[in-house]
Amino acid sequence: MSQQIISGTNQQSGVLTSGANISYWIDSAEPILFTPLNEDLLTDVVVVGGGISGLSIAYCLCKAGRSVVVIEDGAIGSGETGRTTAHIVNALDDRYSEIESMLGEQESRLAADSHTAAINFIERVVKEENIDCDFKRIDGYLFLHPSDEIKTLEEELDATRRAGIPTELLPNVPGGIHAMGPSLRFPSQAQFHPMKYLKGLADAVIRLGGRIYTETRATEFKQQIVVANDHTLTANYVVVATNTPVNDIVTMHTKQHPYRTYVIGALVPKGMLEYSLWWDSGDMDSKWVTDPYHYARLQPYNEQFDLLIVGGEDHKTGQAEEENIPEENRYSNLISWTQQHFPQVIDIVYHWSGQVMEPVDALAFIGKNPGDKSTYIATGDSGNGMTHGTISGMLIADLIQGIENPWEKIYDPSRITAKATKEYLTEVSNMTVQYLDYLSPGDIKTINELEPNQGAIMNLGVKKAAVYRDEKNVLHTYSAICPHLGCVVQWNGSEKSFDCPCHGSRFTTEGKVVNGPAKSDLKKIVIN
Known part of the structure; x- marks a missing residue:
């Protein structure tokens, strides 16, 4: 499959990146775009997400000879990998003293081993695949x-x-x-240029027989079936590597924030x-x-x-x-x-x-999705997305192949950490309080208060509207209710987006979802 570079893509569409501000990584590399999915497919593994987690998983599985399809709703790296600062470290931001206190000394050592292995993995792949990424x-x-x-x-x-x-x-x-x-x-x-590294991984996945489809949004998950772009992907295994899992409605979203x-x-x-x-x-x-x-x-x-x-x-x-x-x-x-x-x-x-998705007990969630037999997730990267994403590749590839991995237990998405109860209750309480936004007066009282290139939340009787006036003075109006679990979104004046304060879904000024867990756009409404 040949890569298709598509020029002139609207930044606000969310295809190239998930905000109005462009990172150095996005600005200094060519967009990585393939053809969108346009047919039903049968494969061994479907990987949903084209960031460092998704491509690392695809790379490891392709190296093992598996048939892999990767789908990404924007361009490769258009999510958080393209907006990172790309520290490649075993120095964890949640501290080993905290991990040891919460999970135990042996678990702390396994965490260190896994992140050290991730640094070594990236270095090895850079050399083996001859990736020029400033490593x-x-x-x-x-x-x-x-x-x-x-x-x-x-x-x-x-x-x-x-x-x-x-x-x-x-x-x-x-x-x-x-x-x-x-x-x-x-x-x-270590450090590198993440977009150049992703380009190298994507090239390797294609060379090894994998298939990659961009501008392909997953909208439905049914066991071993993923519906995307109105086409059906049927697989033995589904891996959701979308920063926060879009296949899950509630469970994982109470464990990370x-x-x-x-x-x-x-x-x-x-x-x-x-x-x-x-x-x-x-x-x-x-x-x-x-x-x-x-x-x-x-x-x-x-x-x-x-x-x-x-x-x-x-x-x-x-x-x-x-x-x-x-x-x-x-x-x-x-x-x-x-x-x-x-x-x-x-x-x-x-x-x-x-x-950044912050898990309540300091470590990412990488492994089998709770309650599913054939679905795996990679999420909860905290401030260590480059190494957690790489660990996802190594660990999930082993799990799918039935290979024993010493890191399986510490990253198990089903784990419950009793010593993290205080953090869990604090974060859940914060999330619950956000539903009181239904009672708030809104940012503006009338649409006339809205300046060009500005957004706001306003009340329409008992309803909430997300409104944006573009630079040409055209008004865009949507329901302000997040389609995930019904929180009221808030205007982000920096990235020109509407952000959900409960679970982190984000939407462009055109109402298009660019961050999960929401899978659908904000509903268009008419203001008289």
Whole structure:
């Protein structure tokens, strides 16, 4: 199958990416587009999702000689893989001290082993498939947020060493960052250009006999049948690798919760900073269950500059107003943090945001979907999507082939972690409270208040409307009720989208779904 590059695709359609802001990765690589599905097919495995999880799974299964079909509702990498910062690490953002406390020492070691194996897997595939994706081995440094104490680093030092990671406590933070105090060094981490890596994986899947269809949305799941683009895919196994599982209505969406994270790309003169990964330990005073943290890395840019990519300022999806900091203002805060820690910055040239699914017990959900015999899922990546996605490839390929894998239990989607009960209840309570938005007054009272290129939620009697006025002054109006489980969506002024504050579904200004778990678009309505 030959790749078809389709130019001039409307960004707001959600085909190339899931927001109005374009990431450096999307901007610096050709779109990866194949023909849409236009016939019924019979295959061994259907993989739903064309990000790093879906393509890693497809690659591993194709290498094993399986017949594989991949479907993706946009372009390859148009979901969260194209909006990541692409840290490839065994330094987990939920901390090994927390994982060990919640799951046990043996489980913590297995988590470390799996993420280390994922780094090695990516490096091996890059070499074997000759993928030019700027892969580089580098060290990472965890340092203290001002609200945190040295005890955090000391506990993490002990926990990581018990898990088998040769960390080292340093008196400073190397690499050129302006940060006071000690740091914990994680050796032999890595980074790459995720879209170039996906291009290499996609090429390999095709070469190995796999089939890939883009602009192909799965709308129905019936055991071993997937309906997409009004055609039927019949398979022995179905794998749903869509950031959050679109085949599931409730179960998995109580075990993980959506957060929005923000990213800027800043120019730095070459040689001013060492290639490294940096993370602060997170805001201990945050209202969110996950302590929002900042993270940074370098990326080759041109002959004069490197691109410093910095992320952070997280909040629950659709709930930016809980901290009275609109989505648009998150970038200002991120720029201030960056200028404080990296005075070498010359100019800000990119900004975008991404969605992170946070599991209540720190580890992803990779394996058989609860209650299903032939359906597998990969979700709950937390802040480690590149390695969790790669682990998905190795683990799910083994499970489908009946090969015993030591990581199966720790990533089992059916697991219940008793020690995560507090986090679970906090997040579920937060989700439940969002249904009170039915009683809220709305963002505007009349449609005349809406400026061009602006969206809002407004009341129509007892109903809620999602309204958007485009740059040509044309009004677009939809029901504001998320078709997944009925939450009221909220306007995201940064990405120009309507976001569900309950489970993270997101919709374009045209009402088209670009993030699950919703499988259908917002319903069009007429406002008189």
